[in-house]
Amino acid sequence: MLLARVVGTVVATRKDPRLEGKKLLIVTPLTAEQVESGKEADAPGQASYLVAVDTVDAGYRETVIIVQGSSARMASTCKDCPVDTAIVGIVDTVTLGGG
Amino acid sequence: MLLARVVGTVVATRKDPRLEGKKLLIVTPLTAEQVESGKEADAPGQASYLVAVDTVDAGYRETVIIVQGSSARMASTCKDCPVDTAIVGIVDTVTLGGG
């Protein structure tokens, strides 16, 4: 899985029937260091973006865990849906080091 | 999933039986910023390209959502087909920021 930040939303009226009712968010992957320090580049110019189905009611700017590939279909409400990226957790803390 | 732009078409007469009748489009991934601003590099020189099965009747230059991997086979009409990329939504708007 990857750490990511919720940075936006997507609206798509015309879509696959199995995407109906799903909240589609834009997320950008983060490094563990960015999450731990709370610092990341706010300029999204070089960022990569993914469209993810939100299954845990994530909010704007929250740090989340995303799962990709067929395993995204194991997330709640995503069974047999044409989705390859799902938000499956809200991150409280990331600790680097043996603490 | 990824945001992408429809930029062309592919014709292939000789192909796997399960690809018969499928519309194959050329798409190029976009960043969320490119979609929100409506600006992107029109010069396709450095672009990456994917061949995607269209399942939502997408048109030339439309911004779409593509799904990859085994989840592409969950799109309408793609069950058990040898396809790894499908267009599953037409994007109305992308909003970066908390709106």
Added chain:
Amino acid sequence: MLLARVVGTVVATRKDPRLEGKKLLIVTPLTAEQVESGKEADAPGQASYLVAVDTVDAGYRETVIIVQGSSARMASTCKDCPVDTAIVGIVDTVTLGGG
């Protein structure tokens, strides 16, 4: 899926039983522009290569459509085989632009 060019062959006598009788070709991915223009770098120095199972009787230098991942096993003759890349179409034409 990706556009690719057939550039060679692989012979492997000792192999998984489910690969017996399969034609294994070397393909190199192409951009849509390379296919449309008919021009590509012939020097394969920087090219990336994949070993693909041919399921549509592709010939040397032909432009093909390849499918990757679990979907390669949906190609004819590949069911339950240890293959992650299959040639599933011969490209007649690629058109970039709204034609």
Added chain:
Amino acid sequence: MLLARVVGTVVATRKDPRLEGKKLLIVTPLTAEQVESGKEADAPGQASYLVAVDTVDAGYRETVIIVQGSSARMASTCKDCPVDTAIVGIVDTVTLGGG
């Protein structure tokens, strides 16, 4: 699979029900050379990170084997879970060369 080092932990209270009780670790992929020599860059600045489910009771700084994609769901306790990366072994030694 990949070689990786355990470098941290993730706490996520709100998450998919099938992630409940799972230990989520931060791992960073290593090259075989780094593992064999015991030397790696300790500065994690440029490192890439993955969030992995630990299924073998790995400890901080241990060198592990990670499996990705749908195969992560074949690891103990991960069946049908929304996980795409799992730690499935603790590395004793890596030997480069014919020994």
Added chain:
Amino acid sequence: MLLARVVGTVVATRKDPRLEGKKLLIVTPLTAEQVESGKEADAPGQASYLVAVDTVDAGYRETVIIVQGSSARMASTCKDCPVDTAIVGIVDTVTLGGG
């Protein structure tokens, strides 16, 4: 699939039960040119590495075919195992060009 060279071994005593008895090798991907010419960089400094399950009794320095993702589980002895990379063939020859 990819061409790769066997360059080492991994020993892991503590591991997933379904990895018991499996030979884990370190492989590094090769380009088709490297295989055809028999020349490759011997300095592994910049090489990428994968841990692969050997299913065809491959030896040190042999050129092999590896399969990745869920298809690795289609290799002999790998059914339902947490493996994402398997060696499924020993390469005799690679021929670039129409021969």
